[in-house]
Amino acid sequence: MARTLATLAAASVFVFSLLHLLPGDPAAAVINSGQRIASPGELAAVRAELGLDRPFLVQYGAWLGGAVRGDLGRSWVSDLPVRAVLADRVVTTAKLGLVTFLAGLVLTLVLGAGSAIRPGGPVDMATRMLATFGTAVPSFVMGLLAIRFLAVGLGVGTIATDGTLGTALLPALVGAIGLLTYWVRPFRALLADALASEWAVTGRARGWSTLRLLAAHAVPNACVAFLPFLGLGLAGVVAGSILIENVFAWPGLGPMVVEAIRRRDLPLIQGFALVSTVVYVVSTRLVDAVARAAGPDLNGATRRAEDWA
Amino acid sequence: MGPAVGGVLLMAVVGAVVVGPALATGDPDAQDLAIKLRSPSSDHWLGTDQYGRDLLLRLLHGGRLSLSAAVVITATSVLIGLMVGLVATLPRPVGPAITALVDTLVALPSLVMALAVVGALGVGMRNLVVAFVIVGWPFYARLIRGFALERMNRPDIDAGRAMGFGRARLLGRHVAPATVRSVAVAATLDLGYTLAALAGFSYLGLGAEAPTAEWGLMLRDAQMFFTRAPWLLLGPSAAIALTVLGTTMLVEHAHGRQRSR
Numbered sequence: 265m266a267r268t269l270a271t272l273a274a275a276s277v278f279v280f281s282l283l284h285l286l287p288g289d290p291a292a293a294v295i296n297s298g299q300r301i302a303s304p305g306e307l308a309a310v311r312a313e314l315g316l317d318r319p320f321l322v323q324y325g326a327w328l329g330g331a332v333r334g335d336l337g338r339s340w341v342s343d344l345p346v347r348a349v350l351a352d353r354v355v356t357t358a359k360l361g362l363v364t365f366l367a368g369l370v371l372t373l374v375l376g377a378g379s380a381i382r383p384g385g386p387v388d389m390a391t392r393m394l395a396t397f398g399t400a401v402p403s404f405v406m407g408l409l410a411i412r413f414l415a416v417g418l419g420v421g422t423i424a425t426d427g428t429l430g431t432a433l434l435p436a437l438v439g440a441i442g443l444l445t446y447w448v449r450p451f452r453a454l455l456a457d458a459l460a461s462e463w464a465v466t467g468r469a470r471g472w473s474t475l476r477l478l479a480a481h482a483v484p485n486a487c488v489a490f491l492p493f494l495g496l497g498l499a500g501v502v503a504g505s506i507l508i509e510n511v512f513a514w515p516g517l518g519p520m521v522v523e524a525i526r527r528r529d530l531p532l533i534q535g536f537a538l539v540s541t542v543v544y545v546v547s548t549r550l551v552d553a554v555a556r557a558a559g560p561d562l563n564g565a566t567r568r569a570e571d572w573a
Numbered sequence: 574m575g576p577a578v579g580g581v582l583l584m585a586v587v588g589a590v591v592v593g594p595a596l597a598t599g600d601p602d603a604q605d606l607a608i609k610l611r612s613p614s615s616d617h618w619l620g621t622d623q624y625g626r627d628l629l630l631r632l633l634h635g636g637r638l639s640l641s642a643a644v645v646i647t648a649t650s651v652l653i654g655l656m657v658g659l660v661a662t663l664p665r666p667v668g669p670a671i672t673a674l675v676d677t678l679v680a681l682p683s684l685v686m687a688l689a690v691v692g693a694l695g696v697g698m699r700n701l702v703v704a705f706v707i708v709g710w711p712f713y714a715r716l717i718r719g720f721a722l723e724r725m726n727r728p729d730i731d732a733g734r735a736m737g738f739g740r741a742r743l744l745g746r747h748v749a750p751a752t753v754r755s756v757a758v759a760a761t762l763d764l765g766y767t768l769a770a771l772a773g774f775s776y777l778g779l780g781a782e783a784p785t786a787e788w789g790l791m792l793r794d795a796q797m798f799f800t801r802a803p804w805l806l807l808g809p810s811a812a813i814a815l816t817v818l819g820t821t822m823l824v825e826h827a828h829g830r831q832r833s834r
Contacts (some may be wrong), residue, residue, distance in 0.1 A: 267676070267677075267680075270673070270677055271677045271680045271681065274674075274677045274678065274681070275681055278681075278686070278689075279689060282689055282690070282692065282693040283693070285690070285693040285694060286693050286694075287694065287695065396818070399817070399818075399821055400814040400815075400817045400818040400821065401810070401813070401814045401817075402769040402770075402772065402773060402813060402817070404773050404776055404792075405769075405772075405792065405809075405810045405813060405814065408792060408795070408796060408806060408810070409806065409810060411796075411799065412799050412803055412806055416799055416800055499682055499683065499684075502682050502684065502685065503682075503683070503684035503770075506684060506685075506688070507773050507776075507777070510776075510777055511796075521688055521692075522777050522778070522779065524692065525688065525691055525692040525696065525779055526696065526778060526779070528692075528695070530692065530693065533688070533689055533692035533693070534689070536685075536688075536689075537685055537686070537688070537689040537692075540682060540685045541681055541682060541685055541686075544681075544682040544685065545680055545681070545682075548680065
C-alpha cells in the first residue's frame with residue numbers, strides 16, 4: 265500500500281514537472297498552444313495566473329490539490345476542462361478494452377485447450393505460430409495488415425470504427441492476439457499439468473472422456489492457477505491499445521493524446537498521463553495481490569485434485 | 574529453429590541496412606511523380622510510393638535510422654542503468670534509497686511516460702530517443718542491481734572480501750563483467766522491441782518527420798493508399814517483424830542456456 269502511494273506520488277511529480285521540461289517559457293507555451301501571439305503583458309498575466317513565479321513545491325502542491333479534487337486544468341487548445349474531455353474518452357477506451365480482454369480470454373481458453381489436449385497437433389502448431397506472429401509483429405502493424413487484408417480484402421469487419429461495439433471487431437481481435445501471446449503459453453502449461461494430474465489419470469481409468477475431464481477439472485483448476493498471469497502483459501496491452509486505437513481511429517484516449525502531443529496541449533497530456541498511470545499502477549498492484557492470495561503453490565494441481573475428488 | 578535462425582535473420586537485417594545503401598545507390602528521397610505508386614517490378618523491387626520514390630531504397634535507409642536509433646537508446650539505457658544499478662548495491666543509506674527510487678520508476682507504464690515526455694519536449698527523432706532513454710534505464714538499473722547482489726554473495730567474492738579487496742575492486746573487476754554478460758541478453762531483446770516502438774511513434778507522427786525515410790513513417794503513408802497500393806505495407810511490416818523475430822529467437826536460446834547454468 266505504501267509502495268503504491270509512493271509510486272503514484274512519484275508519477276504525479278513527474279507528470280507535473282513536464283511543464284518545466286518544456287523548451288522555452290511555459291507561459292509562452294500556454295499562449296502559443298492557443299495559437300495566439302503573446303504580448304509581454306499577456307505573458308506576465310499568464311505567469312501570474314499559473315503561479316509560475318512561486319517555488320516549485322508550492323506550484324506542485326497547488327496542482328496536486330486540484331488534481332485530487334478532479335480539476336486537471338483546461339485544454340490550451342480548446343479551453344475545455346481536461347476532466348470533461350478525459351471522461352468522455354475514457355469510457356470509449358474502456359469499452360474497447362473490455363471487449364478486447366474478453367476476446368483475449370476466449371481465444372486463450374479455446375486455443376489453450378485445443379493445444380493441451382493434443383500436444384503437437386494442428387491446433388497446437390497453429391497456436392504456436394500465432395503466438396510467434398503476435399510477438400514479432402507489433403500491434404499497430406497487425407492492425408494495418410488486418411484492415412488491408414481482412415476488411416478491405418475479405419470484407420471482414422469494418423474499415424472505419426466509430427466507437428460503437430458494432431465496429432469493434434477488428435481492433436478487439438488485434439488486441440486479443442496481443443493478449444494471447446502473453447497468456448497462451450502459461451495457460452497451456454497449466455492445463456497440461458491439470459490433465460496429467462492424478463485426478464485426471466484416475467478419471468480416465470474410470471472411462472471419463474477428455475471433454476468431461478476438461479470441463480469438470482482441468483479448465484477450472486487451470487483458470488484459478490492462471491489468475492496471477494492475467495497481469496502479465498498488462499503493460500503491453502496498455503501500450504497496444506493506444507496504438508490500436510490510432511490505427512483504427514477508435515475515438516478513445518489514443519487519438520486524443522496523439523493530437524494533444526502534436527498540438528503541444530500540455531494539460532491534456534498531463535491529465536492523460538496521470539489518469540493512465542494511476543489506473544495502471546493500481547491494477548498491477550491488484551494483480552500482484554491476487555497472485556499472492558492464490559498462494560505460492562501454483563503447481564498444486566495434484567493437491568487441488570484431492571479437493572475435487 | 575532457435576538461435577541460429579535468429580542470428581541469421583538479425584544479421585541479414587543489419588547487413589542489408591548497413592551495406593544495402595552502398596550497393597543500391599540512389600537517393601531514397603528522390604521523387605519522380607511519373608512513376609508514382611508502381612507495384613514491384615525489376616526496376617523497383619518493392620515498388621514506388623505516392624511520390625515515385627523507390628521503396629527498397631527507403632526501406633534500407635529507414636532501417637539505418639531505426640536500427641542506429643534503437644542501438645543508441647539501448648546502449649545509453651544500459652549504461653545509465655549499469656551505473657545506477659551498481660550504486661544501488663551500496664550499503665545504507667545510499668543503496669536502499671536508490672533502490673526505492675528505481676523500484677518506483679519501474680512500476681510506471683513506459684509507453685505512457687514516453688508519450689508524456691515527447692509531449693513536453695516536442696516531436697522528432699531526437700526527442701524520441703531522449704524520451705525512450707528516460708523511460709528505459711530504470712529497468713536495467715533494477716536488473717543489474719539484482720544480478721550484482723546475487724553475485725556479490727557468491728563464495729568467490731566472499732573469498733575476495735576476506736582477502737581484503739575493497740568494494741570498488743570487487744565490483745569493477747569481478748561483479749561488473751559477469752553482470753554485463755547477463756545484461757546483453759536483455760539488451761538484445763530490448764533492441765527489437767525498441768525498434769518496433771520507434772516505428773510505432775513515427776507511425777503516429779510523433780517521431781521521424783516527412784520526408785525522412787523511416788519504417789513507421791512509411792507505414793503511415795501506406796495506410797493512405799491501402800486499396801490501390803498494398804505493397805506499400807509489406808516492406809516495412811516485414812522488416813520490423815523480421816528484426817523483432819531475429820532478436821527474440823536469438824535470445825531464447827541464450828535464455829535457456831542461462832537457466833541451465
